[in-house]
Amino acid sequence: MRPGSNLKSYVLQYDGANNITRRNDDVFQYDALNQLLYANLKGNFEIDPREEQQQVGLVREDITGGKPLEFAVSQSELTELDYNSGSIGVDLYAPVKITKIALTPQSPIHQVTAENTGVFYSNDNATYSEATGWQLTAKEKGGLEITFKTPVTARYIKVLSYYHIRDNEFNPVDTATFKNTPQELIKVYYLLTTRQEDYTYYANGDRMNETITERSAKTRKESLGQVFGLSIRNLIYAIISIDILESRGRVDGNNFGIRTYVNRRKNPDDGNHLG
Numbered sequence: 009m010r011p012g013s014n015l016k017s018y019v020l021q022y023d024g025a026n027n028i029t030r031r032n033d034d035v036f037q038y039d040a041l042n043q044l045l046y047a048n049l050k051g052n053f054e055i056d057p058r059e060e061q062q063q064v065g066l067v068r069e070d071i072t073g074g075k076p077l078e079f080a081v082s083q084s085e086l087t088e089l090d091y092n093s094g095s096i097g098v099d100l101y102a103p104v105k106i107t108k109i110a111l112t113p114q115s116p117i118h119q120v121t122a123e124n125t126g127v128f129y130s131n132d133n134a135t136y137s138e139a140t141g142w143q144l145t146a147k148e149k150g151g152l153e154i155t156f157k158t159p160v161t162a163r164y165i166k167v168l169s170y171y172h173i174r175d176n177e178f179n180p181v182d183t184a185t186f187k188n189t190p191q192e193l194i195k196v197y198y199l200l201t202t203r204q205e206d207y208t209y210y211a212n213g214d215r216m217n218e219t220i221t222e223r224s225a226k227t228r229k230e231s232l233g234q235v236f237g238l239s240i241r242n243l244i245y246a247i248i249s250i251d252i253l254e255s256r257g258r259v260d261g262n263n264f265g266i267r268t269y270v271n272r273r274k275n276p277d278d279g280n281h282l283g
Contacts, residue, residue: 047205053222057195063099064190070095073128073168074136081190088184090120090171097166098196103131105159105199109167112192116150118185124170127154129162165196
């Protein structure tokens, strides 16, 4: 081991069939055929906001960033970010670790920059604090991405555009260029610390359903036997895979996942389970 390097340690527990039932704080349950039925995982799991409808709010004349967001916002009408010192933000319903914010205009040409933008967060939508340690990056088609060096823990997060123009009577003039519907204009990425997985199987051992529960349950039907063109019972059961959850973009480097197939095979020479 090289000096200064760290090895992650795992405490594993097994049942009588040599299935992993616990890995540190992660818990696994199996049926009588040694098929994985349930997994409760601990870690940092990033939520993709494109898979959920977020509660978007808006407020105007938010010059210091202290105004509460208003959520009586039409989800079908265009919303401007860069108008009248406006803020647009999201209620995440509970304090979570926020990692980044994606801002998407309809037009690639706009006037929003890091210099005329602020980020504020709150746990009660009444008292806001200004976030620091963030970076604004230009993306394709005029999109912007705000990333935090250290995740911000908050229930409410909003982006303020200081940009505003007034006429001679000090009325706001609409010269906004950063427009979109609320659900498309802002997406907030955040982490959850728990994830539940439930599995069901066909009689032949192929996996029928996979249900992933983070904030809400998402179920997909699958048949690995059809995918691989052979019976699932010929596949190795319970292969520990360090990268399975990372490849899904769901977990950080402090955790690894378990890729589960339906039946373990024994080595005919020594009788030990393969894998």
